[in-house]
Amino acid sequence: MLEVFLYWTAVSLVMWGAVSFPARPLRLGTRLGPVFVSVPHQTVSLTGAQTLCPRRQRIGNFKTEPPSLFRGRGDHPKQGRIKKRIEAEDVMINIGKGATVPEPPAGHKWKTVQHDNKVTWLASWSENIQGQIKYVMLNPTSRLKGEKDWAKYETARKLKDIVEKIREQYRADWKSKEMKVRQRAVAVYFIDILALRAGNEKDADESADTVGCCSLRVEHLTLHEEMDGKEHVVEFDFLGKDSIRYYNRMSVEKQVFKNIGLFMKDKVPGDDLFDRLTTATLNKHLSELMEGLTAKVFRTFNASKTLQDQLDELTEEDDTTPAKLLSYNRANRAVAILCNHQVRPHPSGRNHTHLALRPRPPWH
Numbered sequence: 001m002l003e004v005f006l007y008w009t010a011v012s013l014v015m016w017g018a019v020s021f022p023a024r025p026l027r028l029g030t031r032l033g034p035v036f037v038s039v040p041h042q043t044v045s046l047t048g049a050q051t052l053c054p055r056r057q058r059i060g061n062f063k064t065e066p067p068s069l070f071r072g073r074g075d076h077p078k079q080g081r082i083k084k085r086i087e088a089e090d091v092m093i094n095i096g097k098g099a100t101v102p103e104p105p106a107g108h109k110w111k112t113v114q115h116d117n118k119v120t121w122l123a124s125w126s127e128n129i130q131g132q133i134k135y136v137m138l139n140p141t142s143r144l145k146g147e148k149d150w151a152k153y154e155t156a157r158k159l160k161d162i163v164e165k166i167r168e169q170y171r172a173d174w175k176s177k178e179m180k181v182r183q184r185a186v187a188v189y190f191i192d193i194l195a196l197r198a199g200n201e202k203d204a205d206e207s208a209d210t211v212g213c214c215s216l217r218v219e220h221l222t223l224h225e226e227m228d229g230k231e232h233v234v235e236f237d238f239l240g241k242d243s244i245r246y247y248n249r250m251s252v253e254k255q256v257f258k259n260i261g262l263f264m265k266d267k268v269p270g271d272d273l274f275d276r277l278t279t280a281t282l283n284k285h286l287s288e289l290m291e292g293l294t295a296k297v298f299r300t301f302n303a304s305k306t307l308q309d310q311l312d313e314l315t316e317e318d319d320t321t322p323a324k325l326l327s328y329n330r331a332n333r334a335v336a337i338l339c340n341h342q343v344r345p346h347p348s349g350r351n352h353t354h355l356a357l358r359p360r361p362p363w364h
Contacts, residue, residue, distance in 0.1 A: 058139035059122070070129045075209070075243070081129055090125040120144055155292045156301040163301070166289055167192065174255045180276035184285060186259050187213050187274055191295045194250065195302045195338050197241060198279045198295035210239045213295070214279045219269035223261060224249075232257035246340050303335050310334045 064086045072079050088108035095101070097115045104110050111125075121135040138145050166188070173185030190196050190213050199212015211220065220238040227233040230251040240246045252260075263273050279295075286293040310331030315324055335341075 057142040057144065059142075060137045060139040062136055064125065064134070065127075078129055084128045086125050086127075092124045094119065094122055094124070152297075152300060153304065155297050156304055159290060159293060159297055159301045160305075162290055163192075169289075171253075171255075174253075174259055182259055183263060183274045183277045184282060186256055186263075187277055187282060188286070188298075189252075189256060191298050192302070194236075194248065195299045195340075196246075196295075197299065198282060210241060210243055212240065212279075214274055214277055214282055216273040217269065218264050218267045218271050218273055221260065221264070221273065223257065223264075234260060240340060244340065244342050299339065303339055306338050307331050307335050 065083065067085045068083050070076075070078055070081045070083050088104040089111055092111050093102065093113045094116055095113065101110075101113050121137055123136040124133055126133050140146075140149075170185040170188045170192075173181050174189075176182050176185065191198065197212040199215035211217065216238065220236060222235040222237070224233040224235060225231065227235075227249065232254055233249055233251050234257065236246060236248045236250070238246055260273070263275075267273075267275075283294045286295065286297075311327065314327035314330055319327070
C-alpha cells in the first residue's frame with residue numbers, strides 16, 4: 001500500500017506568512033533529523049541549514065504511526081484492534097495564506113488545506129480506534145509553547161496570593177448544610193493537598209478504567225480510625241492517568257474523615273464517592289474564586305511550591321555545582337512523588353534504557 005508522505009511544507013505556521021519548500025518529501029514513520037520552522041518567514045528544514053530568520057522554531061513530532069495492533073494503556077477495552085494506515089486523504093494541512101500547497105503522493109490528495117491562524121497545529125488526522133485527532137505540533141522548546149507555559153505559571157503565581165483565603169473557605173464548607181457543597185469542599189481539599197487531577201467522565205466501554213478526584217468511587221478509599229500511630233487515615237488506591245496506580249495513606253482532618261464516611265454511607269463499592277459533583281461544576285466554582293483557576297492550576301502551584309521549598313531546604317549558597325545538582329534532583333523527586341509521576345514501562349516490555357547511551361545528535 002502506498003505510504004503517505006508528509007511534505008515539509010505541511011508543517012508551516014499560518015500566522016507567519018510565506019514558506020520556502022525543499023522538494024524532497026519526508027516518509028512517515030522515519031526520523032531523519034531535526035525539523036525547524038523559521039519565523040516570520042518560515043523555512044522547514046531537516047538539517048537546520050535553511051534559515052530566513054534567526055528565530056527558528058523546532059517542530060515536535062513529524063511522523064504518523066504505521067499500521068499496527070492497538071495496545072492502549074493499562075487494561076484498555078480496545079486492545080488488539082487494528083490501527084489503519086494513515087493516507088493523504090486523512091490529513092488536514094494548516095499553512096499560511098499564499099503559501100504553495102504541498103503536492104500529495106501520486107494518486108492521492110489531502111483531506112483539506114486550511115489557513116487558520118488561531119491554532120498552533122500544523123497538520124492533523126483522526127485515528128480509527130478511538131476517533132482521536134492527532135496533530136503535528138511545535139516542540140515544547142519552541143517560543144509559542146514557551147509562551148503558553150509562561151502563562152500557566154503566571155496563573156499559578158496569582159493563586160499564591162489567595163490560596164489561604166480559598167483554604168479558609170473550603171474548611172468552612174466542610175460543615176455546610178448542603179451535601180453538594182460539602183462534597184465540593186472535600187474534593188478541593190484533596191486537589192490542594194494531594195495534587196490529584198480533577199478527572200473526567202468516561203465511557204467504560206471506550207477507555208481504560210482510570211479516575212481522578214471527581215470520579216473516585218467508594219472502592220478506591222478505605223477509612224482507618226487509626227493506622228501506624230496516626231488518626232483519621234484515608235487509604236487511596238486507584239488507577240490514575242495513563243493507568244498508573246496511585247496509592248497513598250494520608251492522615252486527614254477530623255471533619256474531612258467524618259464527611260468521607262458520610263459520603264460512603266449506604267453506597268456499594270462501585271458507586272461514586274462524590275455523586276453530586278462533576279469536573280465541570282468544580283472548575284466553574286474554582287473560576288469564580290479566581291479568574292483562570294482550575295484543578296490543574298492547583299496542581300501546578302503545589303508542584304512549583306514543593307520544588308522551591310525543597311531547594312530552599314537542601315541548598316546552601318556556597319554549595320559546589322555537583323552538590324547543587326544533587327539537591328535539585330532530590331527536590332525534583334519530591335515533586336514527582338507529590339504528582340505521582342512514575343516511569344511507565346514500555347508497551348513492548350523491552351528495556352529501552354540503552355537508547356540513553358547513544359551519542360546525542362548535534363542539534364540538541
